[in-house]
Amino acid sequence: MGLSVKILSLMVLLAPLVGGVISGVFGRRLRPRGAHFVTITGVLISFFSSLYLSYLFFFDYAVTQSFPLYLWATSGPYHFMIGLLIDSLTVSMMLTVTFVSLFVHMYSIGYMKGDDSEPRFFSYMSLFTFAMLCLVMADDFILLFFGWEGVGLISYLLIGFWYQKDAAVVGGFKAFIVNRVGDIGFLLAIACAIIYFGSTSYTDVFAQLAYKSSEMIRLGPGLSASLMTVMTVLLFIGAAAKSAQVPLHVWLPESMEGPTPISALIHAATMVTAGVFMLCRLSPLLDYSPITLSIILVIGALTALLMGLVALVQCDIKRVIAYSTLSQLGYMMMGVGSMAYQTGLFHLFTHACFKALLFLAAGSVIIGMHHEQDMRRMGGLWKRMPITWLTFLIGALALTAVPPFSGFYSKESIIEAVHHSSVTGASFAYVCALIGAFVTALYTFRAFLMTFHGQPRFDEKHQVIQESPWVMLFPLVILALPSVGLGLLLVHLGVEEVSSFHLTELSPAFIGIMCAFYFYRIHPSAADRAKRYFGLFYQLLLGQYGFNEINAIIFVSGIRRLGQFAYRVVDTVWIEKYTIQRISHYFLNISHFIRGKHSGSLGYYALCMLGGVFILIASVCLGI
Amino acid sequence: MQTLLMALIFYVFSAVLLTAGAMVTLTQRSVHAVLWLILAFVAASGLWILIEAEFLGLMLIVVYVGAVMTLFLFVVMMLNLSEENRVERGWRHWIGFIAVFMMMAAMIILSLSIPDIINRDLNTEILWAQSHDLRSLGIALYSDYPSLVELAAVILLVGIVGAIYLTHETRVHRKKQIIAEQHKVTKQDRLKIISNL
Amino acid sequence: MAISLSHYLILSAILLGISFSGIVMNRYHLIKTLMSIELMLLAININFVAFSHYMNDMTGQICVFFILTVAAAESAIGLAIIVCFFKRRGSIAVTDLCELRG
Numbered sequence: 001m002g003l004s005v006k007i008l009s010l011m012v013l014l015a016p017l018v019g020g021v022i023s024g025v026f027g028r029r030l031r032p033r034g035a036h037f038v039t040i041t042g043v044l045i046s047f048f049s050s051l052y053l054s055y056l057f058f059f060d061y062a063v064t065q066s067f068p069l070y071l072w073a074t075s076g077p078y079h080f081m082i083g084l085l086i087d088s089l090t091v092s093m094m095l096t097v098t099f100v101s102l103f104v105h106m107y108s109i110g111y112m113k114g115d116d117s118e119p120r121f122f123s124y125m126s127l128f129t130f131a132m133l134c135l136v137m138a139d140d141f142i143l144l145f146f147g148w149e150g151v152g153l154i155s156y157l158l159i160g161f162w163y164q165k166d167a168a169v170v171g172g173f174k175a176f177i178v179n180r181v182g183d184i185g186f187l188l189a190i191a192c193a194i195i196y197f198g199s200t201s202y203t204d205v206f207a208q209l210a211y212k213s214s215e216m217i218r219l220g221p222g223l224s225a226s227l228m229t230v231m232t233v234l235l236f237i238g239a240a241a242k243s244a245q246v247p248l249h250v251w252l253p254e255s256m257e258g259p260t261p262i263s264a265l266i267h268a269a270t271m272v273t274a275g276v277f278m279l280c281r282l283s284p285l286l287d288y289s290p291i292t293l294s295i296i297l298v299i300g301a302l303t304a305l306l307m308g309l310v311a312l313v314q315c316d317i318k319r320v321i322a323y324s325t326l327s328q329l330g331y332m333m334m335g336v337g338s339m340a341y342q343t344g345l346f347h348l349f350t351h352a353c354f355k356a357l358l359f360l361a362a363g364s365v366i367i368g369m370h371h372e373q374d375m376r377r378m379g380g381l382w383k384r385m386p387i388t389w390l391t392f393l394i395g396a397l398a399l400t401a402v403p404p405f406s407g408f409y410s411k412e413s414i415i416e417a418v419h420h421s422s423v424t425g426a427s428f429a430y431v432c433a434l435i436g437a438f439v440t441a442l443y444t445f446r447a448f449l450m451t452f453h454g455q456p457r458f459d460e461k462h463q464v465i466q467e468s469p470w471v472m473l474f475p476l477v478i479l480a481l482p483s484v485g486l487g488l489l490l491v492h493l494g495v496e497e498v499s500s501f502h503l504t505e506l507s508p509a510f511i512g513i514m515c516a517f518y519f520y521r522i523h524p525s526a527a528d529r530a531k532r533y534f535g536l537f538y539q540l541l542l543g544q545y546g547f548n549e550i551n552a553i554i555f556v557s558g559i560r561r562l563g564q565f566a567y568r569v570v571d572t573v574w575i576e577k578y579t580i581q582r583i584s585h586y587f588l589n590i591s592h593f594i595r596g597k598h599s600g601s602l603g604y605y606a607l608c609m610l611g612g613v614f615i616l617i618a619s620v621c622l623g624i
Numbered sequence: 625m626q627t628l629l630m631a632l633i634f635y636v637f638s639a640v641l642l643t644a645g646a647m648v649t650l651t652q653r654s655v656h657a658v659l660w661l662i663l664a665f666v667a668a669s670g671l672w673i674l675i676e677a678e679f680l681g682l683m684l685i686v687v688y689v690g691a692v693m694t695l696f697l698f699v700v701m702m703l704n705l706s707e708e709n710r711v712e713r714g715w716r717h718w719i720g721f722i723a724v725f726m727m728m729a730a731m732i733i734l735s736l737s738i739p740d741i742i743n744r745d746l747n748t749e750i751l752w753a754q755s756h757d758l759r760s761l762g763i764a765l766y767s768d769y770p771s772l773v774e775l776a777a778v779i780l781l782v783g784i785v786g787a788i789y790l791t792h793e794t795r796v797h798r799k800k801q802i803i804a805e806q807h808k809v810t811k812q813d814r815l816k817i818i819s820n821l
Numbered sequence: 822m823a824i825s826l827s828h829y830l831i832l833s834a835i836l837l838g839i840s841f842s843g844i845v846m847n848r849y850h851l852i853k854t855l856m857s858i859e860l861m862l863l864a865i866n867i868n869f870v871a872f873s874h875y876m877n878d879m880t881g882q883i884c885v886f887f888i889l890t891v892a893a894a895e896s897a898i899g900l901a902i903i904v905c906f907f908k909r910r911g912s913i914a915v916t917d918l919c920e921l922r923g
Contacts, residue, residue: 600916600918601915601916602844602854602915602918603720603844603845603846603847603915604720604845606841606844606845607720607723607724607845610724610727610841610845611727613731614727614730614731617731617734617735618730618731618734621734621735622734627823627824630823630824631823631824634824634828638828638832641832641836642832642835642836642839645836645839645840645860646839648839648840648843648853648856648857648860649839649840649842649843649846649847649853649857654850654852654853657852657853657856658856661856661859661860664860664863665863668863668866668867671829671832671867672867672870674824675829675870675871675874675875676874677870677873677874677882677885679882680866680870680882680885680886680889683886683889684866684889687889687893688859688889688893691893692859692892692893692896692897695896695897695900696852696855696856696896696900699852699900699903699904700852702904703852703903703904703907703913705850705913720842720845720846721842721845721846723845724838724841724842724845725838725842727838728834728835728837728838728841729838731834732830732831732834732835735830735834760879761879761882761883761886764879764880764883765883765886768883769883772883772887776886776887776890776891779890779891779894780890780893780894782894783893783894783895783897783898784897786897786898786901787897787898787900787901788901790898790901790902790904790905791901791904791905
């Protein structure tokens with residue numbers, strides 16, 4: 001068998017770490033070229049190792065392996081082992097992560113050219129890859145949480161990479177804070193695991209599921225819920241924050257302030273799918289809680305539809321793709337919620353490829369347009385950037401789920417699974433999914449047509465628009481391959497199966513594409529008319545349903561008021577005035593008193609001395 | 625009869641002692657205070673002689689009255705203080721006095737309530753006849769505590785030196801001869817050669 | 822009506838109280854303070870002598886001997902200090918000895 005699974009997986013895990021640390025520590029001395037070499041070598045090793053691992057798992061029938069690495073901590077009866085779990089799910093995630101990461105690294109050479117802190121950027125990316133691999137390969141909640149927080153941290157750092165830009169800093173903060181909300185849920189779920197299962201290891205938890213499933217948790221007086229429901233809802237809160245599901249999605253559009261390769265790697269392909277992955281990894285838990293499944297299903301459906309609609313009115317090319325990411329994450333959640341975990345994962349893999357492709361293509365457009373992101377100032381680019389055009393088209397077709405592109409198979413299987421699901425809310429989700437498919441096609445081709453076709457809406461004389469360098473186009477081409485063929489490949493390998501082509505599931509996509517052509521190619525004025533007809537709705541979409549405003553009112557101003565209260569009442573009055581100042585006043589008064597006694601009068605001192613002697617003698621004589 | 629006489633003597637001397645002690649603090653003039661103190665010492669020495677500490681009683685008169693009290697009197701007269709406007713009367717003045725007396729009285733009562741002290745009184749009569757003559761005091765002093773006698777001598781020496789040091793005035797512009805300086809003198813210090821005269 | 826140890830003890834205690842009140846009351850005359858201290862030592866000495874007599878032990882008298890010595894040295898140095906103080910301040914009031922006041 002050659003290299004053992006353990007060695008291989010350690011190579012996968014640690015190569016990016018080494019590369020990232022070297023690039024981060026010696027970045028100044030390495031220069032950009034050295035940083036490229038170090039980090040890409042690390043990721044390349046990681047990629048080939050995971051490729052070999054996936055060969056072992058899918059063709060050589062290697063068995064699931066779980067091996068402890070070291071004992072991280074011991075606390076009373078609990079032993080927290082850090083270990084890796086390698087099975088086919090892990091391996092396919094590893095392959096996806098390292099694959100996308102590798103090509104995004106390459107792409108970044110072109111995209112980040114000339115930036116002052118290139119080594120820092122590459123270091124972050126490699127460290128991100130490491131953290132993501134930790135998350136994926138963990139065999140217990142602790143390492144999972146470590147990876148979870150690691151990717152969150154590096155996401156924050158990379159969104160705020162251009163820290164001179166206020167919007168980037170604010171976006172980073174927003175991502176960080178929203179993710180904290182999810183982390184609370186996740187941490188509480190881990191606490192549940194420790195309390196009720198006595199272990200953080202997946203295998204230990206899963207082994208006890210059968211007889212713990214009926215256990216109840218008292219949430220409050222007269223209120224109790226099943227352990228499984230509580231734990232899975234908490235897990236879902238964590239997953240919803242990381243995977244940007246509806247109430248907690250607000251950070252993802254803001255994260256587009258970061259460099260585009262980051263948007264492709266972190267906010268499309270890997271990190272945001274961590275929630276989906278986590279739920280799939282812990283799917284044995286979900287099986288015991290129909291309530292949670294319903295919640296996941298409904299929230300996924302809402303995300304898929306609502307966020308797709310928002311994408312319709314966005315003009316920033318990256319934001320359109322960001323909202324489409326939200327929408328697709330909703331689809332994945334729907335797959336999870338309908339208990340068809342493999343379909344969610346399947347969509348995760350295909351989505352990782354075509355969404356990374358779309359983002360990178362958009363990045364190529366942005367570089368070509370000299371950092372112009374507004375689609376209203378683009379148009380007619382297809383002649384000038386043919387390869388970008390072609391790859392974007394492939395990505396768009398995959399996203400729209402046109403057969404035989406990869407997105408078709410995955411989305412088809414999700415919709416099919418939702419259709420046949422018996423989970424409560426499935427019919428609602430089914431309708432949402434179909435409308436969502438239409439909307440997806442509409443906004444995708446709207447963006448495509450606005451960017452690449454029609455009359456150029458920029459100053460042609462003053463701007464030289466040219467195709468991006470090959471170092472950026474090569475990853476596009478490579479990523480286009482699985483976007484086209486991954487679905488077919490997996491279906492032919494028998495990993496996934498698609499029963500048949502359903503007209504109900506295909507037609508929304510085609511109708512959407514046609515509508516897009518009608519509105520943006522044939523009758524451009526129709527779009528404006530539609531805008532006027534649905535004025536209120538349009539405003540609602542532009543305002544993104546007011547989530548930010550609601551957050552601002554409830555949470556921001558609420559917390560600000562709480563802070564004001566804490567400052568005005570708790571700090572300045574209770575602590576400052578009644579505690580600290582009072583104590584100091586006591587001391588001051590005592591010292592004033594003592595100072596008054598310290599009069600320098602010899603007679604007074606003698607009297608006090610005599611008083612002391614008196615007390616001494618009295619206590620001795622009275623036997624006190 | 626003898627007991628009664630002794631008791632009488634004790635009370636007379638005690639009364640004199642306490643009166644003199646009180647007058648030391650109460651009198652206005654310092655010279656009078658010193659004289660009252662001398663009277664107190666004399667009375668105390670009488671009491672000591674009553675309980676067969678003749679040597680110490682005489683010592684008290686010779687050393688204290690003869691030397692220390694004379695010293696006091698000498699200093700008081702030397703300083704020649706004007707003390708007419710320094711007389712103090714007032715309630716604050718008496719509060720201290722009363723407080724001290726109350727505490728003293730309480731302490732005496734408390735001390736006497738310890739049975740040990742009372743019990744010691746029981747065997748006084750038996751020990752009465754024992755002699756406390758000067759000879760035995762001398763033997764005890766020079767055979768048992770010679771080092772303490774030396775130490776007392778050193779303390780007295782220190783007292784002398786300290787007193788002289790404290791009161792001695794060094795005149796700044798006094799003319800004095802410093803032999804070492806004289807020996808160090810060279811030709812250049814004394815002679816000044818003026819060439820172009 | 823025999824004179825017992827208690828009589829002497831009470832006498833010395835009263836004398837101590839008088840001399841102590843002399844220290845407490847006296848505010849303008851440092852020499853009187855010194856005299857009160859002498860009186861206190863006298864009270865202590867009476868105690869020693871009385872104990873020595875009633876317990877038939879010579880050690881008490883030897884203590885008195887040393888106390889007298891120390892008291893003589895102390896009063897000599899104390900008077901020297903008073904003289905110094907008077908030279909510097911022109912007064913020997915206790916109330917002027919207040920450099921250590923807080």
